[in-house]
Each structure stands twice: as structure tokens, then as C-alpha cells.
Amino acid sequence: MDIAVIDIGGTNIKYGLYTNGTISNVKEVPTEAECGGAHILKKLIQILSEYDSFDRIGISTAGQVNSDEGSIIYANSNIPNYTGTRIKEELQKIYNIPIAVENDVNAAAIGESVYGAGKDLEDKSFLCLTFGTGIGGAIVENGKIYKGSSYSAAEFGSIITHSESRNPQTDSMSGCYERYASTTALVRYAQFVSSDIKNGRELFARKDEEKIKNVIDKWTDEIVYGLTSLVHIFNPKLIVLGGGVMQQEFLLEIIDKKLHNNIMSSFSDVKISCAKSGNNAGMLGAGYLAENL
Numbered sequence: 594m595d596i597a598v599i600d601i602g603g604t605n606i607k608y609g610l611y612t613n614g615t616i617s618n619v620k621e622v623p624t625e626a627e628c629g630g631a632h633i634l635k636k637l638i639q640i641l642s643e644y645d646s647f648d649r650i651g652i653s654t655a656g657q658v659n660s661d662e663g664s665i666i667y668a669n670s671n672i673p674n675y676t677g678t679r680i681k682e683e684l685q686k687i688y689n690i691p692i693a694v695e696n697d698v699n700a701a702a703i704g705e706s707v708y709g710a711g712k713d714l715e716d717k718s719f720l721c722l723t724f725g726t727g728i729g730g731a732i733v734e735n736g737k738i739y740k741g742s743s744y745s746a747a748e749f750g751s752i753i754t755h756s757e758s759r760n761p762q763t764d765s766m767s768g769c770y771e772r773y774a775s776t777t778a779l780v781r782y783a784q785f786v787s788s789d790i791k792n793g794r795e796l797f798a799r800k801d802e803e804k805i806k807n808v809i810d811k812w813t814d815e816i817v818y819g820l821t822s823l824v825h826i827f828n829p830k831l832i833v834l835g836g837g838v839m840q841q842e843f844l845l846e847i848i849d850k851k852l853h854n855n856i857m858s859s860f861s862d863v864k865i866s867c868a869k870s871g872n873n874a875g876m877l878g879a880g881y882l883a884e885n886l
Contacts (some may be wrong), residue, residue, distance in 0.1 A: 596883045597647040599640060600697060601633060601654040603671045603726030607872065610639050610878025611651060614708060616873045627871035629677035630665070634683055641688070649886070650692040651879030652680060652693035653700035655729075657745045663694035666744060669766065671726055692830075693883040697875050698722070698729030698747070699738045700836050701868065704878035706733050709869035710833045720823060721868075722749055724816075724838050728771035732827070750775070754818045774815040776838045782808045793838045800843075813844065817851040824856050824863050835868035 596611040603626050609619040624641070625632060656668035656675055663681020695703075703722035705711045711719050717736035723729045730749030732739040740746050749870045751769030753759060759768035762790070766772055776793050783790040784805045790796050799805045820832065839845065849865040856863070868874045 594649065595647045595883060596646055596649045596651050596880045597641055598651045598876040598880045598883070599637060599653070600700070600879065601637075601652065602697065603655055606633075606636060606640070607876060607878055609873075610644070611710050611876060611884070613764075614877070614881075616876050616880070619873070622739065624672075626672045629673045630668070630678040631641040633672065633675065634678060634680065637680070637684065638687065640788075641684075647690075649690055649883040650684060650688060650874070651881075651883030652692070652694045653697045653875035654680070654694065655727075656698050657748075658694055658696040658699075659692070659744050660695050660740070661718070662700075663692060684837070691883060691886040693879060693886055695882055696744075698731045698851055699740075700876075700878035701870075701874035702731035702733050702738065702833070702878065704870050704874035704876070705833050705835070705868055707881050708877050709874060710866040711831065714722060714831060716830075718829070719833060720747075720829045721833045721835060722820075722823075722825060723868075724774065724834065724836040727777070728819075740876070741811055747863045749819065749823065752819050752822060754815065769818050770815075770819040774812065774819055776836060778815070779808070779812045779857075782812055794809075797838075799840075799843055805860065806858055809847075810834075811845075813847050813851060816848055817855055820848070820852050821855045824852070824860050828860060829863055831866060833866050833872055837872055839867045840871060 598611045599608040606624050607620050609616045657666040659666050664679045665675050668675035679693050706717055707759045718734050721731040728750035730747035732747045752767050752770040754770050755768040783796045845867055870877050
């Protein structure tokens, strides 16, 4: 069975073919998120038109997702006018085949549960966070996503870590975790000390410079603030950290050490792992979900 899989992020859209647990023909295009939900839907249709045939469609997307309806419950200002987009319904007007639509971090967590860092866990229970344009979260219990009462559980990026900056009347995300610990935040910190740094790749190429070390130290502190709360709330065996930035092995060592210095000794068994499926985790999860419809 060939499944067309698409992973919609705030910066890029990745896509490929999922066949028996493997992803092939991976490509990437800019999301152009600022153009809004209708534009993204057009891009999905354009991407799918590149394939001669496929049996199902699996979509991993930013935003809160009603996975039964395949629609976007809520998306923040990173993708304007995405809230309410009925992805599954619109695509089924063109493709009369099974379609799975899931939140991107939930999809990545399923990918990690089946194929990656969580596959050898006996109870298949762990937390997953992805660091990119924002911060997403997922709770995996016994191999399934815990979605809460309205498909929206694990909005870890909305944890308030800086109450002194909180002003929800003008900015619902003010003072929240993702404003300080996302990759976007990392690049913003770096630009204060070197304005020519445009992305994480350029920053980590200079990670041995003292001023960049200080930036990374401040940023990893912010990451640990959120993780400390999550460890004490969920008492997980494993936390999987995803997003391209977390493929830097030295970061995991720093975060692990700082985290264990901040949590109660009774929680010290928690392990930190990068997403073993890399940037394909969302597509693997979307493919698996579509395969098992």
C-alpha cells in the first residue's frame, strides 16, 4: 500500500510516500504560512498532483486537529485563517480514498512510538515535544495519543514560564514557554549578539564561540524550565525531543544534565532522547495512522 504523506509545519511542508513503514521520495517546499489556510490547502492539492497514484493520504499538520473530522480546531497567528479548515472534507472531494489528518506533534509521537525512540518501551507511554517555529507537545499512553476532552491536550508551548511578561488581553502567548524556548526564540537571542545569524544551522556552526555558548546556555535553561514542570506533573519514563534543532547531540547532554539538577530525586529515572526518526517522524506517524484507518 502506497500512502501519500504530508507534514505541514510553520516554516516548511515536507512530503513523500509511505510504504510498509518507510518514507521515500521526500521533498520540501516553503509553507508560506503568512498566506493563510486557503493557500495551504491549494498547496496540498498541488503536492498530491505530483504523484501518479496512491492508496491513502496521511497528513500531519500544525494546529489543533479534530482527527475524526480531519479539520483544524484552532491555529494561532503563525498560520492566519487556518482555524476551521476542513482538510479531509476538501481533499475527499478530489480523492475518494481514506484520509488521516492529525496534529503534527501527535503524528510525530506516533511515529516515534512505532518506529523510533519509544518503540522498545514496554508500556508505550512517554511525552514528546517538538521545537521549531513554536513548541508542540504530545502525550502517548499505551501507544495511543491522549487528546483530552476536545482533541487539544498537550499544548505544552502554552505553559506559562514568565508570568512577569503575561498580558493575555493583547497577546495570548505572552509569557509562554514557546516564546522563550522555541527555535524561533533561540535565533532571536542569537541576533542580539550577532545580527547576521538567520537560523539555527548558522548558529550551531558557530557554537564554540563564547558569545554563542552563552546564548545556547540561556536557551537551554528556558527549555528546562518547561520540562521540569512536565516531569513533576506526568512522572514519565521518557521524554522525546523533536525538531531539527534537537539533532544536535551535545544539546541533549546539556538539557539532560540541567533537567536532573532541577527535579526531585524521586523523578530521576526519567530519560531524555532525541526523536530517532528525525524530521520524518511526522510523516511516519501520518502514514501509520492512514494505514490503520
